[in-house]
Amino acid sequence: MCIKLDENSEESRIKIEHFSGELLLIAGGDDQLWPSDQMVKDIQAHRPAENTEAIVYPGVGHSIGGAVQTDQLILGGTEALNRAAYEPMMERIIAFCQK
Incomplete structure (x- = not known):
């Protein structure tokens, strides 16, 4: 993994709790x-x-x-799962933005 959480992660964490608007978070479980x-x-x-x-x-x-990887980075997942997640993710983003 390129970036790992460390013991100073709380100090470097962006304090997103100060943002009062709605927030949509999306992640891959095998990032x-x-x-x-x-x-x-x-x-x-x-x-x-x-x-x-x-x-x-x-x-x-x-x-x-x-992609699962580029010439220089391993991004994770499988091509099939990465592709399958795209359409539902986009639908959720559009619905979120239309609230």
């Missing part, structure tokens, strides 16, 4: 670039549930809808 699924859980822990929606796609990598 190999950084621990986005854990980051989603951490953000949820600091936000009111009524205006925070989180979606973690199991087995999906960093590039939802895209």
Whole structure:
């Protein structure tokens, strides 16, 4: 994994709980670039549930809808799962933005 959470992660964490608007969080459960699924859980822990929606796609990598790796990075997931998650993710983003 390129980026790991460390013992100073609380100090470097963006204090998103100060944002009062609605928030949609999306992550791949097999993200190999950084621990986005854990980051989603951490953000949820600091936000009111009524205006925070989180979606973690199991087995999906960093590039939802895209490649498993590039020439220089392993992004995780499988091509089939990454592709399968793309359309439902986009539908959820559009619905969220239309609220």
